[in-house]
Amino acid sequence: MPFRPVRSEKLSGAVVRQIEELILRGILRPGERLPPERELAERLDVSRPSLRDAISQLQDHGLLATRAGAGVFVAEVLGSAFSPALVELFARHDEAVFDYISFRRDMEGLAAERAARLASDTDLKVIQTLFDKMEAAHAKRNPEDEAQLDAQFHMAITEASHNVIMLHMMRSMYDLLREGVFYNRQMIFRQRQTRSVLLDQHRAINAALQSRDPQGAREAVSLHLDFVEAALRDQVRAARNEEVARQRLDHEAGTV
Missing domain, CATH: 1.10.10.10 (Winged helix-like DNA-binding domain superfamily/Winged helix DNA-binding domain)
Known part of the structure; x- marks a missing residue:
């Protein structure tokens, strides 16, 4: 027996x-x-x-x-999620930045879909509270606060998905983002023309979650990260164009 x-x-x-x-x-x-x-x-x-x-x-x-x-x-x-050598490799190559965004798009879309189905009422209150703080920070025009709340908002969605493997994986990824390994979040929030767009995108994510719309939540996350990717590509392109322009200026100055 x-x-x-x-x-x-x-x-x-x-x-x-x-x-x-x-x-x-x-x-x-x-x-x-x-x-x-x-x-x-x-x-x-x-x-x-x-x-x-x-x-x-x-x-x-x-x-x-x-x-x-x-x-x-x-x-x-x-700390064991990525070796120091791999973290340094990420930081040196733009390819890692866009692969990171692609990874976030897939994982956070899934997390948002799960959260819309599985989150408790208290989970949703946490997410709502963080969005309210994002609106307050937006009014104060503090990019550092907005960037920090952005990470907390997305992490709260992952927590509300109630998958502990996803939770620890994404927390590890956010730690690297917080340290500036992939890109500087504050730079995105410093751009005047993007701040209101980003807030509206987070509002759409929150609204879909609060109404428990799994597909809508996933689509809102995907649209948000598509926008982040486009903004970062524009930054990379602008930096390269500036480098070329500086080379031309140095050349013209040298020929005078």
Whole structure:
């Protein structure tokens, strides 16, 4: 018979499982500091020795890391997604930029479609709240804030898709984007003629999600990233044209 004796679980094991699930679901993020030991033990309603045992296990698993004098942090588990050599290679070649946008178009379109079907009401409130912040930042004309909220908005959609593999993959990709590996998001938001267009595109994405329209959400994401790709191609073309113009100017100056 397929039955086994029921045994009570060690408290430390229950703590390990809870923290693992929080990391898996993206609620605890890489680099995030855990509460102090006493406070965390009280929140979990376990003894401090049980908590220490759990933290030790999670450190052995590579999920938590202790920093001397600073506390316990979620390990930078996303750092292994791409090797440093590959990240540097991405940064040196325009081809990687457009492949990245193509990847985002496919993955975020799927995430938006899933979110429209699977997101909870609270998920949609998070997305709405971030869009409201985008509108406020747009009025203040702060490209840095707009760029940051843009990433948070798109990440919230991925979180609302409720696929943990997609969540961690896209969070890793956004970390590279935040570091400027692919392109400078702020440059796009500095262009006066594109800011209102970008806001309208995010409004369309949000509207499709709030109305739970999977196909509409996917199409809105695709149109948005088509626009981003076109804007970046224009930037690359303008930079190359400027280089040629500077060469002509240097040549003409030298012939005078």
